[in-house]
Amino acid sequence: MPGRHNDLPWQLLLRYHNQLSKVDLYNLSETQTNIPKLRTGLVGGQFWSAYTPCDTQYKDAVRQTLEQIDVIHRMCHKYPETFQCVGSTKEINASFKNGKVASLIGVEGGHSIDSNMATLRLFYQLGVRYMTLTHSCNTPWADNWLVDMGDDPAQSNGLSTYGKVSMCH
Structure with a gap:
């Protein structure tokens, strides 16, 4: 069953400063998401949100969004038995067949690209598959x-x- 957007990457930033070495996603209890909950909920696909607050607009929104994209990729690498970063239907289907959570990336808010289409294209190359035009x-x-x-x-x-x-x- 595919999930919707998930703010775990934001929680990893707030609680652990994106230091995945300090996090055990099997035993994480401070957030609504951990690996056992994903498995119990039969989540086969998840859009992980790369979010940065509005006050980063015109400052460091692109950098902070890149850090969120990076932590999602590192999550897939740290837990390859659970997560597979994907960017296409073919990869999603392969992930399902292998019993992994197909992990896609979505950017929450157009302010994250600093009104720059080159940034949007580069985000796509990094695995981003949707971006909301605005957030708040x-x-x-x-x-x-x-x-x-x-x-x-x-x-x-x-x-x-x-x-x-x-x-x-």
């Missing part, structure tokens, strides 16, 4: 969901022209 902050090319709630001012009235062109990537 506007980007120069798209408004976030808080605009609809009246909690944030609109900047692009949905998608800017650049945002519409970017959708082709």
Whole structure:
């Protein structure tokens, strides 16, 4: 059974500063996710979220997102009996057949690419297979969901022209 997005990489940053040597995902009890829970829940696929907060926009969002992508890859390498980093349907199917959790990467928030399509393309090469246009902050090319709630001012009235062109990537 495929899972949805999972914030374990963010928890690894907050609790362990991405030092996987200090984490045992078989016995991790401080988070909602660990290997026994994934197995008990019959999770066969998971989108791991590469998330960085809105206050990193225009600062170090790209670097922090790369660190999140890196910890996901390192998780797959540390626990190869459980996780297989994948990027295609063929790889997902092979992972299922081998009894592993097909591990895909999603980026939570367009601010993570610093409005740069080259960064988006490089993220794809690193295994990212989806990116939300916004998370909870506007980007120069798209408004976030808080605009609809009246909690944030609109900047692009949905998608800017650049945002519409970017959708082709």
